[in-house]
Amino acid sequence: MKIALLGYGKMGKTIEKIAIDRGHEIVIKTSDEDGYDITKADVAIDFSVPNAAFFNIVNCFKHQVPVISGTTGWLDNYNKAIAICEEEKGAFIYASNFSLGVNIFFELNNYLAKMMGQLKQYEVSMEEIHHTQKLDAPSGTAISLAEGIIKEHPEYTNWKLGNEETNKTIPITAKRIENVPGTHRIDYGSHTDTISITHTAHNREGFALGAVIAAEWILGKTGVFAMKDVLNIG
Ligand SMILES: NC(=O)C1=CN([C@@H]2O[C@H](COP(=O)(O)OP(=O)(O)OC[C@H]3O[C@@H](n4cnc5c(N)ncnc54)[C@H](O)[C@@H]3O)[C@@H](O)[C@H]2O)C=CC1
Numbered sequence: 491m492k493i494a495l496l497g498y499g500k501m502g503k504t505i506e507k508i509a510i511d512r513g514h515e516i517v518i519k520t521s522d523e524d525g526y527d528i529t530k531a532d533v534a535i536d537f538s539v540p541n542a543a544f545f546n547i548v549n550c551f552k553h554q555v556p557v558i559s560g561t562t563g564w565l566d567n568y569n570k571a572i573a574i575c576e577e578e579k580g581a582f583i584y585a586s587n588f589s590l591g592v593n594i595f596f597e598l599n600n601y602l603a604k605m606m607g608q609l610k611q612y613e614v615s616m617e618e619i620h621h622t623q624k625l626d627a628p629s630g631t632a633i634s635l636a637e638g639i640i641k642e643h644p645e646y647t648n649w650k651l652g653n654e655e656t657n658k659t660i661p662i663t664a665k666r667i668e669n670v671p672g673t674h675r676i677d678y679g680s681h682t683d684t685i686s687i688t689h690t691a692h693n694r695e696g697f698a699l700g701a702v703i704a705a706e707w708i709l710g711k712t713g714v715f716a717m718k719d720v721l722n723i724g
């Protein structure tokens with residue numbers, strides 16, 4: 491399969507290695523929004539920057555090139571992108587985190603939130619830790635985890651960045667530490683004890699492998715999908 495890498499930074503380079511190992515060809519590597527012909531690719535993988543993702547994704551829809559996006563921090567425009575995808579009969583998967591481990595962690599988070607919803611003495615909080623180059627906070631993964639809790643737990647209706655605990659709000663602390671690929675922890679604390687679940691990425695290979703698997707899966711399909719569909723979990 492011929493792949494366009496829209497964004498050739500830390501993730502683009504890791505995806506390139508894994509894609510080549512799996513027998514694919516990289517036909518476009520770009521760190522720019524123009525100067526390339528997207529129709530040369532069978533599929534595009536966008537890991538760019540928050541203010542470039544929407545343009546990159548829509549450009550793929552307009553040329554009927556299926557697109558996988560892992561870029562975070564652009565989701566204010568997500569619904570607009572979905573509408574254009576449907577109009578253009580495009581194919582699209584966005585995931586805040588493509589790793590198999592985190593997608594299992596998402597399911598575990600939903601299950602735990604459902605159980606904890608019956609126990610009023612526990613309050614939830616979240617911490618995410620990433621490298622110092624990260625542009626957005628909280629991480630896309632932390633937002634997905636918070637949305638999972640809000641869906642399953644009757645006491646929570648929103649989230650906010652910071653550690654202040656307010657009614658019905660999940661506090662998310664974002665820490666930036668050199669070279670950390672991505673750590674997410676959820677705590678349910680009470681007067682007597684704390685229950686915690688943590689996912690720790692040791693490197694970027696899990697994210698990259700998931701994105702390549704999603705690109706292989708979407709070829710020949712039309713519509714908007716999620717990583718759940720690709721992995722057949724949940
Ligand atoms: N969903 C997931 O599993 C994961 C998502 N991410 C997200 O992916 C994104 C990229 O992460 P990294 O590779 O670590 O960042 P990075 O900063 O190393 O790479 C981003 C690249 O995008 C380039 N770029 C800037 N404008 C562009 C444009 N208009 N078109 C194409 N490329 C452009 C930059 O020059 C840079 O090389 C971030 O939003 C990050 O949060 C990162 C890891 C996993």
Ligand SMILES: O=C(O)C1=N[C@H](C(=O)O)C[C@H](O)C1
Nearest residue numbers: 562586587624629630631672
């Ligand atoms: O920027 C990163 O590095 C990561 N971003 C994603 C996010 O915002 O959740 C996924 C992963 O945690 C690494």
